[in-house]
Amino acid sequence: MSVAENIPDLDRKRPIGAKKLAGRIALYTTLIILALFVLMPLAVIVLNSLRVNEDILRESFIGWPTRITFENWGVAWSEACINAACTGVRPYFWASILMVVPATLISTAIGLINGFALTKWKMPFAGVVFVCITIGVFLPPQVVLLPWAITLSALGLSQSLAGLALVHIIQGTCFTTLFCRNYLINLPDDLIKAARIDGAGFFRTFWKIVVPLSPPIIIVTIIWQFTFIWNEFLYAVTFASSDFRPITAALMSLNADDTGVSEYGFGSAAVLIAAIPPLVIYFLGGRYFVRGLTQGAVK
Amino acid sequence: MASLNIETVWKKYDNFIALRDVNLDIKDGEFVVLVGPSGCGKSTLLSIIAGLEETSYGSLTLGDREVTDLSSKDRNIAMVFQSYALYPTMTVRQNITFGMENRKVPKDEQAKAVAEVAKLLQIEPLLDRKPSQLSGGQRQRVAMGRALVRDPQLFLFDEPLSNLDAKLRVEMRTEMKKLHKRLGQTIVYVTHDQVEAMTLSDRIVVMNGGVIQQFADPDTIYQKPANTFVAGFMGSPSMNFLPVTISGTDNDVTATFKGDGGEVVFPLGSTHPELAGFIGKTVTLGARPEHFVPAEVSGDGMVRVSATVDVVEPTGPDTMVVFTLAGKSLVAVLPAKFRPDEEEAVELALNIKEAVFFDVDSGDLIPDV
Ligand SMILES: Nc1ncnc2c1ncn2[C@@H]1O[C@H](COP(=O)(O)OP(=O)(O)O)[C@@H](O)[C@H]1O
Ligand SMILES: [Mg+2]
Numbered sequence: 001m002s003v004a005e006n007i008p009d010l011d012r013k014r015p016i017g018a019k020k021l022a023g024r025i026a027l028y029t030t031l032i033i034l035a036l037f038v039l040m041p042l043a044v045i046v047l048n049s050l051r052v053n054e055d056i057l058r059e060s061f062i063g064w065p066t067r068i069t070f071e072n073w074g075v076a077w078s079e080a081c082i083n084a085a086c087t088g089v090r091p092y093f094w095a096s097i098l099m100v101v102p103a104t105l106i107s108t109a110i111g112l113i114n115g116f117a118l119t120k121w122k123m124p125f126a127g128v129v130f131v132c133i134t135i136g137v138f139l140p141p142q143v144v145l146l147p148w149a150i151t152l153s154a155l156g157l158s159q160s161l162a163g164l165a166l167v168h169i170i171q172g173t174c175f176t177t178l179f180c181r182n183y184l185i186n187l188p189d190d191l192i193k194a195a196r197i198d199g200a201g202f203f204r205t206f207w208k209i210v211v212p213l214s215p216p217i218i219i220v221t222i223i224w225q226f227t228f229i230w231n232e233f234l235y236a237v238t239f240a241s242s243d244f245r246p247i248t249a250a251l252m253s254l255n256a257d258d259t260g261v262s263e264y265g266f267g268s269a270a271v272l273i274a275a276i277p278p279l280v281i282y283f284l285g286g287r288y289f290v291r292g293l294t295q296g297a298v299k
Numbered sequence: 300m301a302s303l304n305i306e307t308v309w310k311k312y313d314n315f316i317a318l319r320d321v322n323l324d325i326k327d328g329e330f331v332v333l334v335g336p337s338g339c340g341k342s343t344l345l346s347i348i349a350g351l352e353e354t355s356y357g358s359l360t361l362g363d364r365e366v367t368d369l370s371s372k373d374r375n376i377a378m379v380f381q382s383y384a385l386y387p388t389m390t391v392r393q394n395i396t397f398g399m400e401n402r403k404v405p406k407d408e409q410a411k412a413v414a415e416v417a418k419l420l421q422i423e424p425l426l427d428r429k430p431s432q433l434s435g436g437q438r439q440r441v442a443m444g445r446a447l448v449r450d451p452q453l454f455l456f457d458e459p460l461s462n463l464d465a466k467l468r469v470e471m472r473t474e475m476k477k478l479h480k481r482l483g484q485t486i487v488y489v490t491h492d493q494v495e496a497m498t499l500s501d502r503i504v505v506m507n508g509g510v511i512q513q514f515a516d517p518d519t520i521y522q523k524p525a526n527t528f529v530a531g532f533m534g535s536p537s538m539n540f541l542p543v544t545i546s547g548t549d550n551d552v553t554a555t556f557k558g559d560g561g562e563v564v565f566p567l568g569s570t571h572p573e574l575a576g577f578i579g580k581t582v583t584l585g586a587r588p589e590h591f592v593p594a595e596v597s598g599d600g601m602v603r604v605s606a607t608v609d610v611v612e613p614t615g616p617d618t619m620v621v622f623t624l625a626g627k628s629l630v631a632v633l634p635a636k637f638r639p640d641e642e643e644a645v646e647l648a649l650n651i652k653e654a655v656f657f658d659v660d661s662g663d664l665i666p667d668v
Contacts (some may be wrong), residue, residue, distance in 0.1 A: 068352035193351050198445075199372035199399035208397070212388035 036274060048268035049073065056264045076270035082253045083242070089270050092250035096230060099161045099246060103168040104225040110169070111176020111221060115184040116210050118177070120192045130181060133180070136174030141234050144171075159241035167239070168229045175228075176221050183217035184210065219288040224232065227278040247274045300485055301362030301452040303348065308357030310343055310509075317343045318509045319584045321357070325487065325502075330479050332491045332496040336532070341489045344506075348487060350374045361452055372401075374453075377446035381458040383438045385445075392426040395445050401607035416448045419478075433506060436467045445526035447482075454581050456488040460495065472498060493533050497521065504531045523655065527662040530585050530655065536619060539629040541584045542659065549575045559626030565602050568653050573665050582665065583657040588619070590650045591631035597648030606647050608639045622647070 051065040051076040078088035118126045157163030233248045240249040264285050303325040310318035317340045325331050326551040333341045346352040350371035358367045366374050385394050399409045417423045420440045461470045496503050497517045505512045513525035522532035530538045543554035554575050594603050606622040620631045639645045656665045
């Protein structure tokens with residue numbers, strides 16, 4: 001066989017007709033308008049966090065900064081007053097971290113173990129147990145608020161960090177079990193059988209075979225849980241106290257300081273500070289998020 | 300190494316009975332192949348032997364131990380899966396040592412065992428790779444290595460070669476046979492490939508619908524199939540079946556086939572004494588495709604028949620001919636140079652001594668007397 005000497009133009013594109021071009025333009029215009037609509041509020045908040053107070057008072061909540069300042073961020077972080085304690089959002093930020101990180105990790109771990117037991121370990125009544133667990137996904141939080149309050153007070157955990165973490169671990173387990181079960185069901189049964197023949201028990205198979213194959217779903221679950229628990233407001237407000245207050249509850253009580261300055265500047269900064277951790281988590285693991293939710297296949 | 304005794308084993312899934320009264324007595328060092336169509340219960344039986352599934356009834360004895368209620372890890376059995384089931388996140392070495400790790404075998408013994416098996420299977424250069432970096436044939440070897448390294452009492456293989464391409468499959472088949480010759484383990488090997496079954500086995504178990512149809516050596520299975528199922532399943536192309544009426548006397552039997560297109564008479568003489576009791580009755584004649592020859596090369600004990608050729612399929616070494624005999628479509632495997640035209644009338648001869656006969660109602664072989 002002879003090979004062609006001259007390489008023809010291989011970058012040929014199919015020509016676009018006028019009608020198709022018009023359609024494209026209309027489509028992208030619509031998309032851009034919608035995107036701007038969604039991004040507007042975020043832009044306003046970001047701009048306000050960078051504006052000096054006089055600008056906001058003189059013009060309005062919406063406007064360009066005449067000069068850019070980071071003062072608001074400092075005030076929000078360590079000076080703004082919340083329920084008469086002028087500490088900024090800093091202590092609440094750390095309180096949230098201390099509650100959210102363990103709650104996320106523990107609920108993810110339980111979900112993964114549940115998923116494994118439900119799909120691959122011939123657990124008796126696995127179907128019924130799974131349905132019961134997933135009912136928790138569809139329960140509105142308002143419905144279980146009071147039962148939780150009673151339970152926590154019976155456990156001596158009301159209005160504490162541990163109490164709120166416990167609520168999120170148990171509520172979250174419904175979601176994490178659902179995710180992990182749907183992922184692990186695609187794990188080849190033969191792997192588990194091979195491990196059994198190789199003499200590995202439940203936890204050894206889990207630890208040596210299942211966990212190493214699960215990073216995509218672990219990351220998805222962590223992102224989901226972290227974002228949800230961090231942003232959660234109803235339980236946070238209900239179970240907050242002067243000893244323990246997550247950042248979402250604290251934001252609500254953010255006041256002007258004694259000088260009577262407008263809240264908009266550092267209020268915007270505080271909101272943005274509160275939004276940073278989920279964003280960081282998402283940027284670190286976001287690649288897996290879409291992948292993990294859409295494909296569970298292990299090959 | 301050990302013998303394996305399976306006694307009246309039944310298996311029920313929910314409402315479906317997957318195994319019915321399975322009895323097998325497998326000798327120490329024997330290579331037994333389980334064959335049958337898809338869904339006949341081969342993997343189920345293997346899982347029960349492995350302890351991955353429980354029996355619904357019956358018992359299993361491995362060597363001198365009753366193992367019916369022992370878990371897999373206490374049975375000392377190794378298994379190679381159709382999918383290989385290599386642990387994807389472990390290296391080849393870790394795959395092979397995982398079982399020994401679980402059994403807390405000392406590290407130096409592990410290293411020695413891995414080295415031995417790697418040498419035997421020629422996978423030494425692959426030990427630090429992940430399964431995803433291996434070809435199909437290499438994965439297959441690693442899966443074998445994982446089984447061999449444990450020195451178990453019994454090896455189970457579930458269609459281990461079915462994911463390989465045709466050429467590699469034949470190579471690995473030969474290698475498996477060599478390996479068995481050399482190491483002499485007791486092996487239960489599942490396949491749906493009847494060539495694999497014939498070539499590898501000391502004895503074959505043919506299954507259908509959860510029931511064992513026949514358990515015998517390959518020659519017996521091929522030449523004296525226990526019933527029409529075994530006869531039709533083993534051998535490719537399949538055995539030809541013809542309903543024939545038996546007439547004559549005990550020492551001079553004639554079988555007559557009455558088809559839409561006329562009558563064919565097979566004078567059997569005294570070649571089939573087992574038919575003595577069937578005079579006046581109808582039985583099923585079974586003739587393998589290779590028992591037909593072109594009429595001109597026919598000799599003693601051959602019955603000439605006139606056929607019309609429907610389809611000619613040259614396979615290389617042979618010519619497969621689909622032909623019509625008195626209105627019934629049959630298949631013959633003839634020498635490669637025999638190339639009739641389609642629609643052509645040809646004279647063939649059937650080696651009637653090799654033919655077998657089955658009871659029309661039960662489908663069971665009419666046994667020799
Ligand atoms: N876990 C199970 N639950 C219900 N039915 C099953 C199960 N496993 C296998 N079966 C059924 O048992 C029959 C035998 O299956 P199997 O042993 O896998 O067949 P083979 O390996 O011979 O193709 C099939 O009809 C299959 O549908
Ligand atoms: Mg099978």
